[in-house]
Amino acid sequence: xxxxxxxxxxxxxxxxxxxxxxxxxxxxxxxxxxxxxxxxxxxxxxxxxxxxxxxxxxxxxxxxxxxxxxxxxxxxxxxxxxxxxxxxxxxxxxxxxxxxxxxxxxxxxxxxxxxxxxxxxxxxxxxxxxxxxxxxxxxxxxxxxxxxxxxxxxxxxxxxxxxxxxxxxxxxxxxxxxxxxxxxxxxxxxxxxxxxxxxxxxxxxxxxxxxxxxxxxxxxxxxxxxxxxxxxxxxxxxxxxxxxxxxxxxxxxxxxxxxxxxxxxxxxxxxxxxxxxxxxxxxxxxxxxxxxxxxxxxxxxxxxxxxxxxxxx
Amino acid sequence: xxxxxxxxxxxxxxxxxxxxxxxxxxxxxxxxxxxxxxxxxxxxxxxxxxxxxxxxxxxxxxxxxxxxxxxxxxxxxxxxxxxxxxxxxxxxxxxxxxxxxxxxxxxxxxxxxxxxxxxxxxxxxxxxxxxxxxxxxxxx
Numbered sequence: 001x002x003x004x005x006x007x008x009x010x011x012x013x014x015x016x017x018x019x020x021x022x023x024x025x026x027x028x029x030x031x032x033x034x035x036x037x038x039x040x041x042x043x044x045x046x047x048x049x050x051x052x053x054x055x056x057x058x059x060x061x062x063x064x065x066x067x068x069x070x071x072x073x074x075x076x077x078x079x080x081x082x083x084x085x086x087x088x089x090x091x092x093x094x095x096x097x098x099x100x101x102x103x104x105x106x107x108x109x110x111x112x113x114x115x116x117x118x119x120x121x122x123x124x125x126x127x128x129x130x131x132x133x134x135x136x137x138x139x140x141x142x143x144x145x146x147x148x149x150x151x152x153x154x155x156x157x158x159x160x161x162x163x164x165x166x167x168x169x170x171x172x173x174x175x176x177x178x179x180x181x182x183x184x185x186x187x188x189x190x191x192x193x194x195x196x197x198x199x200x201x202x203x204x205x206x207x208x209x210x211x212x213x214x215x216x217x218x219x220x221x222x223x224x225x226x227x228x229x230x231x232x233x234x235x236x237x238x239x240x241x242x243x244x245x246x247x248x249x250x251x252x253x254x255x256x257x258x259x260x261x262x263x264x265x266x267x268x269x270x271x272x273x274x275x276x277x278x279x280x281x282x283x284x285x286x287x288x289x290x291x292x293x294x295x296x297x298x299x300x301x302x303x304x305x306x307x308x309x310x311x312x313x
Numbered sequence: 314x315x316x317x318x319x320x321x322x323x324x325x326x327x328x329x330x331x332x333x334x335x336x337x338x339x340x341x342x343x344x345x346x347x348x349x350x351x352x353x354x355x356x357x358x359x360x361x362x363x364x365x366x367x368x369x370x371x372x373x374x375x376x377x378x379x380x381x382x383x384x385x386x387x388x389x390x391x392x393x394x395x396x397x398x399x400x401x402x403x404x405x406x407x408x409x410x411x412x413x414x415x416x417x418x419x420x421x422x423x424x425x426x427x428x429x430x431x432x433x434x435x436x437x438x439x440x441x442x443x444x445x446x447x448x449x450x451x452x453x
Contacts, residue, residue, distance in 0.1 A: 004329075
């Protein structure tokens with residue numbers, strides 16, 4: 001039996017997150033160069049807030065590897081009273097007692113880097129989507145709320161909403177009292193930035209870190225909308241970031257490709273509908289929050305059951 | 314040494330590697346909810362423990378360990394069910410046997426009562442005979 005060996009950039013969570021961040025870099029540089037240098041300050045502030053706040057909440061809430069259910073261990077009969085057909089070491093997952101060990105430096109080095117990289121990614125996406133010229137404190141508050149919510153839900157896999165989208169929605173709601181500065185970028189300014197974001201996404205697809213189907217399903221409704229004559233170039237960057245980094249985030253998508261496409265298409269239609277209603281800033285966030293809210297329901301209906309027949313190897 | 318497991322990032326590497334065509338991340342989520350039957354509905358029984366999902370998981374989750382543990386639990390539940398079924402069958406057999414014995418005993422009692430009744434008839438006949446013998450003998 002030949003075990004599958006992944007390429008180095010796909011082997012660990014930290015490497016995956018690091019490669020995702022590196023893939024963003026050209027788009028970040030392009031956005032700072034083409035649009036405004038203040039964007040870099042916004043990014044620095046939000047990234048600092050994420051990096052400062054994550055260690056505060058992480059040791060208590062996350063730095064314990066997810067243990068298997070204790071009830072499961074009792075039912076399996078780890079004490080050996082039940083004659084198992086499997087070897088003894090298979091009765092329980094090997095790391096099942098790790099949740100009783102204290103947080104170690106090793107955890108900080110390996111798990112901590114993944115947690116910090118994830119927080120940095122969310123902060124970067126939020127900084128890229130936050131309306132230019134608006135006050136920054138609602139974005140910081142929204143980011144902290146989203147990171148805290150992610151930890152309270154139990155981490156990446158248990159968090160129902162994309163943190164960057166949640167942070168954007170919370171931030172925009174907090175900023176609803178203060179005026180949100182409108183931007184009037186020209187297509188010549190935004191097109192290279194949007195293309196750079198799309199290129200980042202394509203790189204991630206080629207590295208097989210992100211799926212291409214949900215990207216396409218999200219982009220198609222937006223492309224139909226953006227083909228309208230009166231729509232400015234201000235939407236392009238949101239559409240590109242939503243396509244490349246939000247629609248392709250498997251954490252909040254069903255495992256089956258059909259479910260992924262349905263959720264992404266729903267988010268794309270929702271975004272286009274909110275744009276048509278005349279609310280450009282919160283469109284992406286609220287559409288994705290709605291789509292990911294429905295994601296578990298779609299997942300239940302798209303997962304194949306019974307499974308496919310076993311293929312002989 | 315395997316590193317400690319991180320939470321699942323739902324990357325789908327396990328699903329791509331699974332020769333049984335399962336979605337191990339969905340099965341794992343069901344098992345983490347302690348919902349064995351949902352895991353079974355997602356095809357847990359088809360897992361043959363090849364550990365390919367373990368090898369590719371970037372979060373280092375011991376997926377095959379989870380699945381083997383769950384399959385063992387299911388096996389025990391099934392053996393418990395089989396034991397309960399056999400016990401129930403034995404109970405019904407015993408009930409039927411007790412009823413049959415009760416009926417047989419009742420029939421036996423009835424038969425004895427009938428035989429006792431016939432024994433009384435003999436006694437009456439004997440009494441009559443004795444009474445006849447008690448009369449004075451005829452002259453020779």
